[in-house]
Amino acid sequence: RIPPATVKRLCFYLHLLERLKKEGKEYVSSKELAERLDLTDTQVRRDLVYFGKMGKRGMGYEIEKLIKELRKILKIEKPRRAILIGAGNLGTALLASPFFRKRVEIVAAFDADINKVGRRIHGVPVYSDCEISRVVREMGIKIAILTTPPDVAPDIAGILINAGIQGILNFTPASIKSPPGVFIHDVDLTMELEYLSFFVEEE
Amino acid sequence: RIPPATVKRLCFYLHLLERLKKEGKEYVSSKELAERLDLTDTQVRRDLVYFGKMGKRGMGYEIEKLIKELRKILKIEKPRRAILIGAGNLGTALLASPFFRKRVEIVAAFDADINKVGRRIHGVPVYSDCEISRVVREMGIKIAILTTPPDVAPDIAGILINAGIQGILNFTPASIKSPPGVFIHDVDLTMELEYLSFFVEEE
Numbered sequence: 001r002i003p004p005a006t007v008k009r010l011c012f013y014l015h016l017l018e019r020l021k022k023e024g025k026e027y028v029s030s031k032e033l034a035e036r037l038d039l040t041d042t043q044v045r046r047d048l049v050y051f052g053k054m055g056k057r058g059m060g061y062e063i064e065k066l067i068k069e070l071r072k073i074l075k076i077e078k079p080r081r082a083i084l085i086g087a088g089n090l091g092t093a094l095l096a097s098p099f100f101r102k103r104v105e106i107v108a109a110f111d112a113d114i115n116k117v118g119r120r121i122h123g124v125p126v127y128s129d130c131e132i133s134r135v136v137r138e139m140g141i142k143i144a145i146l147t148t149p150p151d152v153a154p155d156i157a158g159i160l161i162n163a164g165i166q167g168i169l170n171f172t173p174a175s176i177k178s179p180p181g182v183f184i185h186d187v188d189l190t191m192e193l194e195y196l197s198f199f200v201e202e203e
Numbered sequence: 204r205i206p207p208a209t210v211k212r213l214c215f216y217l218h219l220l221e222r223l224k225k226e227g228k229e230y231v232s233s234k235e236l237a238e239r240l241d242l243t244d245t246q247v248r249r250d251l252v253y254f255g256k257m258g259k260r261g262m263g264y265e266i267e268k269l270i271k272e273l274r275k276i277l278k279i280e281k282p283r284r285a286i287l288i289g290a291g292n293l294g295t296a297l298l299a300s301p302f303f304r305k306r307v308e309i310v311a312a313f314d315a316d317i318n319k320v321g322r323r324i325h326g327v328p329v330y331s332d333c334e335i336s337r338v339v340r341e342m343g344i345k346i347a348i349l350t351t352p353p354d355v356a357p358d359i360a361g362i363l364i365n366a367g368i369q370g371i372l373n374f375t376p377a378s379i380k381s382p383p384g385v386f387i388h389d390v391d392l393t394m395e396l397e398y399l400s401f402f403v404e405e406e
């Protein structure tokens with residue numbers, strides 16, 4: 001069992017390792033990982049324990065092996081399947097993004113707007129929100145992306161959870177209660193702005 | 204000068220402290236921060252140095268004071284002003300989100316589509332992309348949010364940087380070179396999905 005805050009850090013390690021691989025590096029030491037992520041060496045060694053002891057004496061860790069191990073831990077060795085609820089502005093932008101769709105196979109979208117139901121948006125069929133339970137059960141989907149207006153989000157989440165969804169990527173500002181065995185991840189794009197703000201002088 | 208990876212962590216501290224405040228807590232110890240963020244105590248103490256020594260013997264740190272200090276460090280004591288380029292699906296969703304607009308005052312949007320120019324989207328005036336330099340200089344804007352298609356993103360970024368923009372929140376998959384004094388932050392929503400994926404069993 002890895003604590004959620006560490007899982008978040010493992011995602012940062014993965015993205016750093018993928019960048020190092022692109023730069024042509026093959027090995028990396030825990031010291032270099034610590035420098036790049038500005039963590040103490042002890043913190044990095046503690047985190048590395050989660051992805052197994054794979055260091056070679058003197059050479060450091062093999063980047064390819066660490067990437068493979070991390071993708072296994074995060075269960076993303078192959079793209080996950082998901083559904084998307086609320087094919088509005090944000091939903092459509094996610095459906096349109098080849099970057100996003102590389103990592104996740106969106107098999108169906110759902111909307112309450114009858115003008116959208118029955119069409120395809122960037123190749124993904126749009127169903128009525130009454131069909132959510134049927135499709136989730138028939139296709140055995142475990143992950144849902146929630147991009148509806150905030151007022152309907154808790155009700156929709158209830159339908160998803162009853163149908164067997166275990167993880168919800170919640171883009172709405174509504175707070176959704178998560179029963180045991182279900183993980184709700186609230187995406188807050190303002191964090192990205194706060195990070196950027198540090199590097200820009202005030203007006 | 205705080206290293207970028209630590210700035211990212213400071214954002215996580217801020218969000219955690221704001222959640223603790225909402226829960227009614229007034230003080231927090233470095234040990235509790237370490238537990239909540241699953242960091243070693245040494246790592247937290249090292250990070251706390253960046254936001255000044257504010258702990259009271261035996262009581263821990265005053266949450267309100269830490270929040271104030273962090274907002275000062277991140278330069279978000281008051282909402283930052285920004286412009287948005289590319290008022291398409293994603294851009295419109297950001298303009299529509301009260302959550303996002305609380306943290307940043309989007310003073311103008313820009314687009315190449317003549318059907319959008321001259322209108323207002325959720326109250327924000329949309330100008331032609333030829334007006335970017337003029338508006339940035341006249342209003343002294345330092346932050347830009349980039350939600351254009353990837354092919355035009357590098358050219359638009361060049362225009363923004365020449366006009367005096369210092370920080371770009373880049374939602375496009377295009378990679379943008381940052382000259383000295385300019386900070387480009389690439390937003391990658393797939394990281395959010397990778398994080399969620401860990402908590403959901405494979406199909």
Ligand SMILES: NC(=O)c1ccc[n+]([C@@H]2O[C@H](COP(=O)([O-])OP(=O)(O)OC[C@H]3O[C@@H](n4cnc5c(N)ncnc54)[C@H](O)[C@@H]3O)[C@@H](O)[C@H]2O)c1
Pocket residue numbers: 085086087088089090091110111112113129147148149150152156171172173187188189190295296297299300301302303
């Ligand atoms: N996390 C962030 O920083 C951030 C940024 C932007 C937007 N948002 C949020 O994302 C959500 C979507 O924003 P948007 O601009 O795309 O809104 P939108 O109005 O364009 O899209 C919402 C879609 O949901 C559909 N819908 C309404 N009721 C439904 C139901 N019962 N079942 C299924 N679909 C339903 C609508 O028909 C519409 O297509 C909002 O909650 C918004 O606050 C969050």
Ligand SMILES: NC(=O)c1ccc[n+]([C@@H]2O[C@H](COP(=O)([O-])OP(=O)(O)OC[C@H]3O[C@@H](n4cnc5c(N)ncnc54)[C@H](O)[C@@H]3O)[C@@H](O)[C@H]2O)c1
Pocket residue numbers: 092093094096097098099100288289290291292293294313314315316332350351352353355359374375376390391392393
């Ligand atoms: N980071 C992620 O995970 C993620 C997720 C979704 C979308 N995206 C990216 O966000 C961007 C926007 O996606 P979208 O679905 O909103 O696309 P879109 O086509 O709906 O919107 C693009 C907008 O940019 C405008 N535009 C085109 N050329 C322009 C120019 N020269 N100057 C100003 N505006 C111009 C278009 O008229 C349109 O309004 C894309 O680059 C997409 O890949 C990234």
